[in-house]
Amino acid sequence: MLDIKFIRQNLDLVQEKIRARGMDIDLAAFRELDARRRDILQEVESLRNERNTVSRLIGERKKKGEGVDDLMARMAGVGDRIKALDEELAACEEELRSIVMNIPNVPHDSVVFGRGPEDNPVIREWGERPSFAFPPQPHWEIGERLGILDFARAAKITGARFTLYRGLGAMLERALINFMCDLHIFEHGYTEVLPPFMVNRQSMTGTGQLPKFEEDLFRVAGVDYFLIPTAEVPVTNIHREEILEEKDLPIKYVAYTPCFRAEAGSYGKDTRGLIRQHQFNKVELVKFTTPDTSYEELELLTSDAEDVLKKLGIPFRTVSLCTGDLGFSAAKTYDIEAWMPGQGAYREISSCSNFEDFQARRAQIRFRPAGGGKPILVHTLNGSGLAVGRTVAAVLENYQQSDGSVIIPQVLRKYMGGIDRIAPVG
RNA sequence: GGAGAGAUGGCUGAGUGGUCGAAAGCGAUCGCCUGCUAAGCGAUUGUACGCCCUAAAAAGGUGUACCGCGGGUUCAAAUCCCGCUCUCUCCGCCA
Numbered sequence: 001m002l003d004i005k006f007i008r009q010n011l012d013l014v015q016e017k018i019r020a021r022g023m024d025i026d027l028a029a030f031r032e033l034d035a036r037r038r039d040i041l042q043e044v045e046s047l048r049n050e051r052n053t054v055s056r057l058i059g060e061r062k063k064k065g066e067g068v069d070d071l072m073a074r075m076a077g078v079g080d081r082i083k084a085l086d087e088e089l090a091a092c093e094e095e096l097r098s099i100v101m102n103i104p105n106v107p108h109d110s111v112v113f114g115r116g117p118e119d120n121p122v123i124r125e126w127g128e129r130p131s132f133a134f135p136p137q138p139h140w141e142i143g144e145r146l147g148i149l150d151f152a153r154a155a156k157i158t159g160a161r162f163t164l165y166r167g168l169g170a171m172l173e174r175a176l177i178n179f180m181c182d183l184h185i186f187e188h189g190y191t192e193v194l195p196p197f198m199v200n201r202q203s204m205t206g207t208g209q210l211p212k213f214e215e216d217l218f219r220v221a222g223v224d225y226f227l228i229p230t231a232e233v234p235v236t237n238i239h240r241e242e243i244l245e246e247k248d249l250p251i252k253y254v255a256y257t258p259c260f261r262a263e264a265g266s267y268g269k270d271t272r273g274l275i276r277q278h279q280f281n282k283v284e285l286v287k288f289t290t291p292d293t294s295y296e297e298l299e300l301l302t303s304d305a306e307d308v309l310k311k312l313g314i315p316f317r318t319v320s321l322c323t324g325d326l327g328f329s330a331a332k333t334y335d336i337e338a339w340m341p342g343q344g345a346y347r348e349i350s351s352c353s354n355f356e357d358f359q360a361r362r363a364q365i366r367f368r369p370a371g372g373g374k375p376i377l378v379h380t381l382n383g384s385g386l387a388v389g390r391t392v393a394a395v396l397e398n399y400q401q402s403d404g405s406v407i408i409p410q411v412l413r414k415y416m417g418g419i420d421r422i423a424p425v426g
Numbered sequence: 427g428g429a430g431a432g433a434u435g436g437c438u439g440a441g442u443g444g445u446c447g448a449a450a451g452c453g454a455u456c457g458c459c460u461g462c463u464a465a466g467c468g469a470u471u472g473u474a475c476g477c478c479c480u481a482a483a484a485a486g487g488u489g490u491a492c493c494g495c496g497g498g499u500u501c502a503a504a505u506c507c508c509g510c511u512c513u514c515u516c517c518g519c520c521a
Contacts, residue, residue, distance in 0.1 A: 041476055045490045052490090055502040059444035068501080075501045243436080372455065375473085
């Protein structure tokens with residue numbers, strides 16, 4: 001969420017930035033509620049002041065054995081008035097809060113204006129797209145033919161948008177998870193964490209999934225817990241309501257977790273293959289930084305994620321999301337898109353964002369400056385490093401051979417007992 | 427699942443209705459002392475939201491709230507009552 005004071009002082013700017021995102025929120029209601037809140041606050045606080053003063057006086061008089069009837073009479077009804085005003089204030093603040101919680105982050109100045117994905121500028125491209133002497137197959141066909149991806153049985157076990165990995169397919173997924181984690185831990189200096197896969201409502205609110213996006217989440221029956229849609233949620237909330245030390249920043253975490261998404265409203269999109277699943281594995285990078293280093297750290301984080309594709313030898317391009325495509329909480333986002341020859345398209349495989357203090361304010365994550373002084377909100381960043389299922393898809397499509405087999409990229413072989421190829425059975 | 431104990435500031439820990447935002451200690455910061463370090467002495471040391479001051483901010487002044495969370499009783503609640511959450515101990519069950 002944005003700073004209420006910032007909204008109050010920059011009402012027009014905020015209004016304009018919301019429009020650039022293609023949203024329309026009327027801030028007139030904000031202005032009105034904000035003013036009313038301060039009026040009520042002043043009234044109730046002066047009443048409280050009176051009550052505190054008189055109560056103290058009653059205490060003193062009683063100690064001396066003097067009468068207090070006149071003071072008691074004066075206080076009659078004051079309590080009720082305070083209570084009534086408190087209720088009014090609470091209602092007012094609740095309304096104000098729901099407006100502010102639904103205001104998206106302000107895009108960074110470097111983010112270009114645009115309506116949707118087609119307006120995202122390409123920042124860089126890497127790798128040479130492989131050429132094939134045969135029509136390259138999409139990964140779902142490769143996977144089913146090799147007997148390593150079984151969508152039909154997953155549908156029987158659970159339903160649509162689930163996958164059963166089998167044999168070397170399961171091993172490939174697991175190898176990728178280990179390869180990615182090791183790379184980020186040993187070469188990029190991240191600390192590994194393994195968080196809970198369910199979180200409470202407060203955590204979901206802290207990172208911005210709630211209150212606005214509840215329909216995208218799986219909720220656990222019986223308790224108010226949610227399955228995590230990304231490790232960003234539990235990992236960012238590690239430091240919720242904490243004051244960190246500046247010397248400890250930046251803090252860099254890497255976490256492998258499964259992710260669970262309801263994918264409401266995506267019917268008919270990406271119905272085949274590993275691209276859009278209700279459950280998928282992801283290795284996530286999360287950083288906590290000072291405000292003046294967060295954009296450098298975003299570049300580094302993005303390059304850490306790109307490094308995975310470079311080491312796997314998979315061509316990709318990196319785009320910067322335009323205002324119309326930017327997520328609710330992000331100030332700036334780079335999407336890394338892997339080349340998928342079987343689909344003849346680049347597909348998102350990682351999304352790296354700087355949230356500035358938007359999540360930190362909701363989650364109250366601060367740091368104490370090195371020289372002392374008041375705590376300052378940290379900047380939070382995260383990015384996929386990478387989405388594992390989509391990486392399996394990219395490996396299958398980029399490394400497919402004319403005989404129907406798939407070569408295992410060199411860097412993964414030590415994670416697969418030396419196996420260098422997935423060959424068709426028989 | 428059953429029984430019991432607990433939750434107070436950066437940390438330890440006192441406080442069972444009235445000048446308690448909260449003793450004491452530790453830690454931290456500043457100053458003094460000291461050849462250096464240590465020790466010693468003195469001072470300062472929570473967060474949020476209003477208002478005043480300010481061009482604005484910081485600083486300062488002032489008010490209010492916060493002693494796990496939410497309600498209640500009372501002129502007055504860290505303190506009494508109710509509900510909830512979490513932690514610990516014991517018992518049961520269990521991967």
